[in-house]
Amino acid sequence: MEEPYKPEPGKLLKDIYVPSDLKKLKPEQLQQVCDELREFIIDMVSVHGGHFGASLGVIELTVALHYTYNTPDDKIIWDVGHQAYGHKILTGRREEFHTNRKYQGLSGFPKRSESEYDTFGVGHSSTSISAGLGMAIARDLDKSDKKVVSVIGDGAMTGGMAFEALNNAGALESDMLVVLNDNNMSIDPNVGALKEYLAEITTSKTFNKMRDEIYDLLGHFKSAGDKMRKVASKLERAMTAAITPGALFQALGFKYYGPVDGHNVDALRRHLEDLRTVSGPKLLHIVTVKGKGFAPAEREQTKWHAQSSPFDKITGQPLSASQRSTSQPPKYQDVFGDALVELAEENEDIVAITPAMPSGSSLWPMMNRFPNRAFDVGIAEQHAVTFAAGLATQGKKAFAALYSTFLQRGYDQVIHDVAVQNLPVVFCIDRAGLVGADGPTHHGLYDISYLRALPNMVVSSPMNEQELRDMLYAASKYNNAAWAVRYPRGRSTGMDVRKEFRDVELGKGRIIADGEKVAILSFGPIGNYVLDARTELQKEGITPGHFDMRFAKPLDTELIDHVLSNYDKIITIEDGTKLGGFGSAVAEYVAEQGVAVPVKIMGVPDRIVEHGTQRQLHDEVGIGPDGIIDEVKKAMGVLVE
Structure with missing residues (x-):
């Protein structure tokens, strides 16, 4: 059997098996570690596939965190775990990393049963602050001195759960650090007011200049005693509240620091070392570029969120013949996306909603054709479902396109806001069934059971792409109950599909x-x-x-x-x-x-x-x-x- 490809790690990286090895290096060597780690991930993913852009964007942060904190005793919780490739490589899994996302190999996400460095399993988003607060309170009860860092990014701050956790953490005043990795992306570009809010912070020259001066002042006061440092800290808070939207986090009870360059490993290290000595809830706002260090991924961040086929690590061009083929059957998600546009052409009441997945759910055709009738609501499944319900109350035919595993996050709303009120929302449930390399956090296994239990709910699934088109047509005309149409990840059968729609009789096989x-x-x-x-x-x-x-x-x-x-x-x-x-x-x-x-x-x-x-x-x-x-x-x- 042929040995799997394993890239040769760089001069420094080859001797780093666990974070204690990283700590043996001098601070001025950390940039070289970052360069070698980034090259190693590009080499590996170019052959074996996997998530890509997000991990490249947090290389410097990953190195700085493991250099500064004493993991695994100190706890680092990663949000949207596809950011954590560098973390896995630095924590004992470099030699096995070629098995990442492969059958019986390493998971593509942090996984508690895989390593003591993986403090919390994270395949979905917006969970890190809640989990981190739980760990911080447990530490307080145990009277230990462990540090807790929650890294939230890749769009996860748009999830309401993150703000629920911030609100609670600020009130409890437990010592923890939240690192906001602001790259303006989830899989697709971030949407909503929060995106503009953070952009205002990062582009405010007045604030940035004032922030730097205050931060320098705090540094000078380090040797002047606690009283002077407290005065400087109060000055910082007052000025921040007056001139920057960072006041949102301050209002929630967090000391706000940033924005800082997330690709300057030395600056990150110094900020983290300083923040170790600051008690209470803190938020460090770093600005990064998704796909950093790989030009094609920086240019087309959505496309390079993940790669499943081999590619040239210099040009980014695919090496797989199958990826170049134009004869493959369409994906089920694309059959859905095209059918929805056709239905919307005939029915002006049709609207579409997706929680941060216009690419994954193939809603871009609808969003491009009918921009006023298609909505990306961010990573907010609960809101997506109730938003659809509100549209339905006013006679709109709302198609809510969600992955099966993500619809679970809006289940309470499916019950109370849709089923109880008998609103004819259409749930287009993508990635239903076993999804493959993303594993247990993404398998769509439970939607049949959890939806079948509800009154006023039709649960259907087509055997092929023709049936999918016809079911969507039937659902678009049905107003007596909600209708769920589930379909899997991957390609359809390749059958000849007729252009016209035909009705599917309700409840008939x-x-x-x-x-x-x-x-x-x-x-x-x-x-x-x-x-x-x-x-x-x-x-x-x-x-x-x-x-x-x-x-x-x-x-x-x-x-x-x-x-x-x-x-x-x-x-x-x-x-x-x-x-x-x-x-x-x-x-x-x-x-x-x-x-x-x-x-x-x-x-x-x-x-x-x-x-x-x-x-x-x-x-x-x-x-x-x-x-x-x-x-x-x-x-x-x-x-x-």
Whole structure:
């Protein structure tokens, strides 16, 4: 077996295995470490893929933090964990970093079970200040002297939870540092008033000059005793409140410092060393460039948020033939995005909402065609759902495009603001099912279960891109309840798609193929594995029936009755948790009929599934074609090896 590519670390980096090794260096050597660390990440990702721009933007901060603080005793919590590649490499995982995001390899995000340096698991955003405050209060209760640093950036400050935590932390007055990594980006450019607020700070020449003078003054007063330092600190707070929007953080109870250049490692080190001696809640505002040090990533930050295929580490040009191919089927998200524009052309009441994912959810076509009817609300899923509900109360047809894993963050609003009020919001649920290399924080496994439990909610999933287009059309005309349409990450089937839309009858599935003895009821694109499995089974004279159910709620009970009358056993399959999902719905109905037809539920088991390719994970949990073949044979009484 060929050895995986491992780039050679630089002269200084090769001897840094843990932060204590970094601390052996002189301060003037840290810039070289940064350069070598940045080059190592570019080398690695150019071959193996992974998140990219965010980690390049915090190289200097990462080095300065681990040089200044005594990790792992001191706690560093990373928000939106794709910033943490440099952190992982400096904390004992350089030799294994080629396995990053690969099956059974390192996670692409900080993970507590992976390293003692990963203090908190972070795949989603806006959690670091809350978690950091919890650690700080625990430290206070234990009467220890650990330091706590929460690094929040890449758009995470637009999440409401971050401000809830700031408000609480300021009131509790526990000693902690928040580093605001201000790069004006999440995956797409940041939006909203906060973006303008921070921009005003960073471009105010008057404030910057005054800030520098006050900071120098504080430095001179270090040897003059606590009383003089307190006077200088009061002067700083008063002047800051008078002339800068940094007063927002001061009003929340934080001492504000910044903005400072996030790519000057020596300045960062000095600021961090100084702030170690300042008690209470503090916020250091640093300004960085996402993709720093790799020109293509600096120019096109959204495109270079992450890379899945090899690229030339000098030019950025793709090396993968598949990436250059124009014959690949479209991604499901793009099928959705194009269909939405077509529907919006015909229905002026259609509006679209996404929480900071116009690229990931393919809403850019809608935003470009109808800029007044498409809204990026920032990393704010709760707000996105209730915003959609408010639009729906006024007769607008709101399409809320969210990843399945992110919709979880707005679940209370789905219940209280949509379902209870019976508002016909359309939830377009992307990345449903096992998503692959992003792993457990991003798998979309629970939406069928958590939505099926709600009144006034339709739960559907297309088997292919034609059905996706038609379901969106049907949902755009349906006003009796909310309608959820779920579809997976990745490419569609490549089928020939007709241009015109056709209605999909609510709660009605379709017969793919009748058969004998065993009926397979599939929900969503996982049904394409059933097609593959059935082809192989037919070679052995085994012909199960196959039914594309389309709806987990309402169920097509007529079609299930047909199955109960003609088959001895039922197998259900879904790309979601087995608990409470589509299979459970079928089993509940069969039990209610009092019919002695066994139901085998195939889905994701009740455990955390790690990362890998989608196919690897489907096979691991037994819902790939081979797993389907085995289950059909068992149901038929055929011996399985």
